[in-house]
Amino acid sequence: MTATATPTSPPPPRPTIGIVGIGAMGLPIARNLHRRGYPVVVRDLRADAEHEAHAAGMGVCASPCELAQRADIAVVVVVDSAQIDVVLFGDGGIAAQPAPPRRARTVMLCSTIAPHDTAAFAQRLGALGIAAIDAPISGGPARALDGTMSMMLAAPAATLAPWRSLLADMAAKRFEVSGTIGDAAKAKLVNNLVAGINLVAGAEALALAERLGLDARRMAEIIGASSGASWIFEDRMTRALRDDFEPRAAARILTKDVGLATALAASVRQPTPLADAALARFRETVERGWAELDDAAVIKTYRTPRP
Amino acid sequence: MTATATPTSPPPPRPTIGIVGIGAMGLPIARNLHRRGYPVVVRDLRADAEHEAHAAGMGVCASPCELAQRADIAVVVVVDSAQIDVVLFGDGGIAAQPAPPRRARTVMLCSTIAPHDTAAFAQRLGALGIAAIDAPISGGPARALDGTMSMMLAAPAATLAPWRSLLADMAAKRFEVSGTIGDAAKAKLVNNLVAGINLVAGAEALALAERLGLDARRMAEIIGASSGASWIFEDRMTRALRDDFEPRAAARILTKDVGLATALAASVRQPTPLADAALARFRETVERGWAELDDAAVIKTYRTPRP
Numbered sequence: 001m002t003a004t005a006t007p008t009s010p011p012p013p014r015p016t017i018g019i020v021g022i023g024a025m026g027l028p029i030a031r032n033l034h035r036r037g038y039p040v041v042v043r044d045l046r047a048d049a050e051h052e053a054h055a056a057g058m059g060v061c062a063s064p065c066e067l068a069q070r071a072d073i074a075v076v077v078v079v080d081s082a083q084i085d086v087v088l089f090g091d092g093g094i095a096a097q098p099a100p101p102r103r104a105r106t107v108m109l110c111s112t113i114a115p116h117d118t119a120a121f122a123q124r125l126g127a128l129g130i131a132a133i134d135a136p137i138s139g140g141p142a143r144a145l146d147g148t149m150s151m152m153l154a155a156p157a158a159t160l161a162p163w164r165s166l167l168a169d170m171a172a173k174r175f176e177v178s179g180t181i182g183d184a185a186k187a188k189l190v191n192n193l194v195a196g197i198n199l200v201a202g203a204e205a206l207a208l209a210e211r212l213g214l215d216a217r218r219m220a221e222i223i224g225a226s227s228g229a230s231w232i233f234e235d236r237m238t239r240a241l242r243d244d245f246e247p248r249a250a251a252r253i254l255t256k257d258v259g260l261a262t263a264l265a266a267s268v269r270q271p272t273p274l275a276d277a278a279l280a281r282f283r284e285t286v287e288r289g290w291a292e293l294d295d296a297a298v299i300k301t302y303r304t305p306r307p
Numbered sequence: 308m309t310a311t312a313t314p315t316s317p318p319p320p321r322p323t324i325g326i327v328g329i330g331a332m333g334l335p336i337a338r339n340l341h342r343r344g345y346p347v348v349v350r351d352l353r354a355d356a357e358h359e360a361h362a363a364g365m366g367v368c369a370s371p372c373e374l375a376q377r378a379d380i381a382v383v384v385v386v387d388s389a390q391i392d393v394v395l396f397g398d399g400g401i402a403a404q405p406a407p408p409r410r411a412r413t414v415m416l417c418s419t420i421a422p423h424d425t426a427a428f429a430q431r432l433g434a435l436g437i438a439a440i441d442a443p444i445s446g447g448p449a450r451a452l453d454g455t456m457s458m459m460l461a462a463p464a465a466t467l468a469p470w471r472s473l474l475a476d477m478a479a480k481r482f483e484v485s486g487t488i489g490d491a492a493k494a495k496l497v498n499n500l501v502a503g504i505n506l507v508a509g510a511e512a513l514a515l516a517e518r519l520g521l522d523a524r525r526m527a528e529i530i531g532a533s534s535g536a537s538w539i540f541e542d543r544m545t546r547a548l549r550d551d552f553e554p555r556a557a558a559r560i561l562t563k564d565v566g567l568a569t570a571l572a573a574s575v576r577q578p579t580p581l582a583d584a585a586l587a588r589f590r591e592t593v594e595r596g597w598a599e600l601d602d603a604a605v606i607k608t609y610r611t612p613r614p
Contacts, residue, residue, distance in 0.1 A: 138533055150533055175529045177521065186519050187529055194512045194535030201504035201581050208568075209497050211577045214490060222482045222494055226445055226457055228501030230537035261515075270518045271612065273584040274508050280580065305578065 014038045015166065018071025018104060020064050020087050020094075022049045025110070025137060026077035028145035029170060034058055036147070036169050043067045063092030068104040073163065075108045077137075080256070081117040084109065088121060100129045106159065108133040110151075112192065114260050115185035116267075122181040131159045134181045136188035137171065140248060148172040152191075154184035186264065193261035193275045195232050196254050200278040200298055202233040206240065207302030217241055236296035245293040245300075252291040255282035321345045322473065325378025325411060327371050327394050327401075329356045332417070332444060333384035335452035336477060341365055343454070343476050350374045370399030375411040380470065382415045384444075387563070388424040391416065395428060407436050413466065415440040417458075419499065421567050422492035423574075429488040438466045441488045443495035444478065447555060455479040459498075461491035493571065500568035500582045502539050503561050507585040507605055509540040513547065514609030524548055543603040552600040552607075559598040562589035 016039040019030045023044070030053060034040045041059035043066075044050050050060045061067040064087045068074050074094055076087055089095050094107060107130055109118055122132035132155065139149035151171035153160065156179050160167070167174055177183045205228065209219040220237050223229060239245070258279045265272045281298050284306065290297040323346040326337045330351070337360060341347045348366035350373075351357050357367045368374040371394045375381050381401055383394055396402050401414060414437055416425055429439035439462065446456035458478035460467065463486050467474070474481055484490045512535065516526040527544050530536060546552070565586045572579045588605050591613065597604040 152529065173532060175525070175532075177525060177529075183521060186521055187516070187526055190512050190516050190519070190521070190526060191530050191533045191535040193515070194508050194530055194537075194540070195533070197508035197511075197581065198505050198535065198537055201501050201508070204504070204579055204581050205497050205501045208500070208572050208575075208577050208579065209494070211575050212493050212497070212571070214484065214493055214497070218482070218484065219494060219497060222459065222484075223498050223501055225480060225482075226498045226502070227539055227542075228498040228505065230501075230505055230540075232534055233501070233537075235534075264519070265515050268515075268518050270515050271609070272511055272515065273587065274504065274511050274581055277580045277584045302578070 015072035016041060016070060017166070018043070018061070018067040018074045020044070020067060020074060020076045021078035021083070021111075022053055023077070023079075024141050025144050026075075027052065028141045029075065029077060029110075029137075030058060031056060032145055032147045033166075033169060038166075038169075041067055041070050063096075064088070064090075064094045065092045065096040068094040068097050069102050071104050073106045073108060073166070074104045075110060077110045079111065081111075081113045081121075084111060084113065084117070084121060088125065094130070095125070095128055105129065106131045106133065106163065108135045108163075110135050110137045112136050112188050112257050112260070113185060115182040115189070115264060118185040119182040131155070132181055133159060133163070134184040135167075136184055138188070138191070139171075139173075150175070152177055152184040152187045154178050154181055154187075189257065189261040189264055192254065192257040193265075193272065196258040196261075196282065197274045197278045198230040199232045199236055199254070199295060200281045202228075202230065202237045203240065203281075203296070203299035203302055206237055207299055210303070236294070237299075239294060240296040240299045245290070245297045247292060247294045249295050250292050251282065251285045251295040251297050254295045255279070255286050255291070258282055322379035323348060323377060324473070325350070325368070325374040325381045327351070327374060327381060327383045328385035328390070328418075329360055330384070330386075331448050332451050333382075334359065335448045336382065336384060336417075336444075337365060338363060339452055339454045340473075340476060345473075345476075348374055348377050370403075371395070371397075371401045372399045372403040375401040375404050376409050378411050380413045380415060380473070381411045382417060384417045387418060388420045388428075391418060391420065391424070391428060395432065401437070402432070402435055412436065413438045413440065413470065415442045415470075417442050417444045419443050419495050419564050419567070420492060422489040422496070422571060425492040426489040438462070439488055440466060440470070441491040442474075443491055445495070445498070446478075446480075457482070459484055459491035459494045461485050461488055461494075496564065496568040496571055499561065499564040500572075500579065503565040503568075503589065504581045504585045505537040506539045506543055506561070506602060507588045509537065509544045510547065510588075510603070510606035510609055513544055514606055517610070543601070544606075546601060547603040547606045552597070552604045554599060554601045556602050557599050558589065558592045558602040558604050561602045562586070562593050562598070565589055 042053045043061045134154040143149040150173040349360045441461040450456040457480040
């Protein structure tokens with residue numbers, strides 16, 4: 001008996017993914033999906049980012065509107081709400097496609113922004129027949145590239161259903177917060193509030209150890225093995241001790257996130273004294289010209305106090 | 308040929324360990340060493356603690372002075388500097404043994420106290436021919452009992468040399484900070500400063516999540532798997548979410564430790580804005596009558612603000 005190769009049917013065509021904003025996170029997300037076999041089209045304001053995507057075999061669109069008509073879903077990975085507003089509702093924005101929307105009927109919002117902005121964007125999109133997924137991400141470029149980043153998710157189940165396989169390919173760790181748009185944005189800010197405080201706490205402690213004449217590397221090793229251990233301490237203070245402030249996460253980003261978190265808390269009259277103190281340190285880091293350094297640079301505010 | 312049992316020489320006699328203060332940490336330390344074959348004698352002000360040690364087969368001493376004459380080393384595990392002062396230099400204290408010291412010529416100081424107190428005690432003991440080991444401990448009763456707790460160590464190498472095997476039996480994780488008495492106390496305070504901030508940060512974040520109407524358990528799970536993760540968050544917030552404030556570590560302890568840490572920082576003019584904010588929350592916890600609850604109870608100050 002001879003084994004004959006049974007011709008298999010071709011895999012079902014993958015949806016085309018449109019990615020707006022191919023910076024530190026957007027580009028690795030695009031590369032990851034492209035490598036996994038999704039057709040990917042992109043849009044960015046920076047020509048060099050678009051050239052890089054083009055060289056990697058992705059399509060480049062002249063506007064978010066064009067992207068929405070070439071893709072089945074638009075993934076928005078720009079920096080803040082002001083940029084999202086332009087991408088969605090500006091000239092040549094996603095909302096500018098002829099109604100009813102011709103192709104991309106779903107927009108995934110991956111930036112870390114104020115939850116009320118997420119909710120407002122979703123409402124305006126909804127009025128145009130476009131669904132939104134509240135999907136902030138974390139984990140950094142390396143994990144975006146291999147699909148192991150984390151994603152917090154909030155959207156009605158029916159909105160998520162067609163995209164579960166895509167979401168799994170983008171983010172190995174997915175946390176479904178609730179079915180209410182804005183709740184994932186809230187959860188992201190609450191996490192980043194803790195991360196921001198823990199980072200400043202580590203800087204405060206190591207700078208104190210240095211001032212006390214203790215061996216700071218030994219001190220970091222002790223903290224890492226004791227009750228002071230935290231994920232961000234391990235990650236950032238290792239760099240701070242080497243005076244390596246090459247940005248993996250620029251200081252301005254966590255400054256923005258902790259500011260959004262304290263504003264959110266203030267909106268429900270919940271006190272956040274530690275986050276307020278951490279935010280003051282991050283703001284000082286930015287004011288003293290270290291906004292584009294790694295956020296571990298917050299230790300510099302402790303090492304050399306402002307006169 | 309018949310195998311004959313070769314008589315082996317008996318193991319070298321183990322030193323007798325004297326433990327002063329057999330409370331939450333002292334008693335499990337005593338039990339651990341006793342189980343490992345050390346003769347153990349103890350001293351405590353509370354008769355029931357002494358009965359418990361006696362029932363377990365340990366010797367009970369009428370005073371620290373008697374303990375110092377029956378043991379080869381005195382391990383002091385009382386709460387604070389005031390108690391250590393009495394144990395060492397009070398009536399019937401360790402220093403009251405006839406000079407030169409007849410037996411225990413080494414005192415191990417395991418409490419978390421101000422580094423300048425540690426140094427002052429060591430100096431006064433040294434004048435009497437008694438060596439000190441600066442040896443603060445951490446890890447909780449369960450790890451004290453099985454010998455897996457952590458210990459920070461500072462003492463001249465010659466002081467430590469005879470006790471390395473004892474130290475290894477007491478604490479699986481030992482961090483030698485330096486040869487200077489007081490440096491281990493400093494390192495302990497720096498670690499506890501971070502732990503205290505991280506704990507309050509976790510409470511601040513979860514109370515905020517609750518106020519925002521998020522599912523707090525889901526939020527804790529997200530933080531535990533994200534950039535906000537910390538050892539103390541995982542340990543304490545798990546309890547706080549169950550409203551379980553049965554004390555494993557009473558709130559007054561970390562209040563004391565963070566207060567000592569900020570005082571130490573102030574003594575070298577190093578700012579600690581986050582620790583100051585955390586200390587205010589711990590003090591409020593104590594003032595509102597929750598000093599003897601678990602330190603996770605700091606979340607109660609956020610859940611029900613003081614009017």
